[in-house]
Amino acid sequence: MPKVGMEPVRRQQLIDATISSVAEFGLQATTINSISKKAGLSSGIISHYFGGKQGLIEATVRYLLTNLKHELIKQVTPTTTPEQRLMLIIEANFARLQQRSDTTKTWLSFWAQSMHDVQLHRLQNVNSRRLLSNLVSSFKQLMGDDEAKLAAQLCAAMIDGLWLRAVLSKSDQDQFAHCEQLAKNFVCSLIKQYGA
Template structure:
């Protein structure tokens, strides 16, 4: 029951942030959306910061699982592995309205809250590590690090622009631009 309740509250948090923003996502509003008492939310998460942290851990876990699944399914060549990482970052689970707005709230709050900052650092390092490992299979280590930094910045920039556009995320355009970058970098080595 505990895990079911936690999942229900995380879902309610995502949708409350989507509808009301982070400021409107109080323990009471999340509890109301989940049709439970505020005391139960406090019991599971402590306070609003704990609720946001748990919600972001859920979103980050989903991203990590999607990335792992796509990388395992991809062909063994660097281009396919890199494209798998990109595709996971633009998966529907990461670019739907509630998750996008929660990511934006998380990024903003991570500048002020050490535990959220730590989660953001872990996510940034994981992305860079995956990209660097795959670029390293085709480039020198310094070139792979530069290419990984560039692709990570491109992923974040495309994602941020898409999130702020005020219209449905154009996944195909984002993928096309990121894939073009991969092709340019890998084709330039030859």
């Protein structure tokens, strides 16, 4: 079996299997056995590539976060207007679901766990602050600094709130799309309200 250069392949296999297992069973019931079984690999391989279960969990979170970041960056061009940029931010955040339906439950599990895990909390904070700073810089081009900060805070809360309630009520794709539209409309009303 052994071919050279399997490392990146195996790492991705295990990360995918982790997302799948956490989505299906929850973080609590996710074991190295449930992961390795889904990956079609042995349990020992986890320690070999990630140093242990905890290392794999963290790598999985990092993967989800960088994915979210790239999802946004790849869409933005020099000609993107502030309004368009705000819409793209919303789309990227709701696409946490659209691209893979099983990632939503995973996000929620990791958020909860981040309250009791220093490493995960650090990663979570980076992500949360990036969303806010992206929003602030976009709003600042449309209104005063103070208004922009307020608008960004409300917008971030609205995105997370709509997303959270959709996940918790096990919404389908259509309901998610509806929430995404609500978030966009909300941004428009913020611009109208505070816009210079």
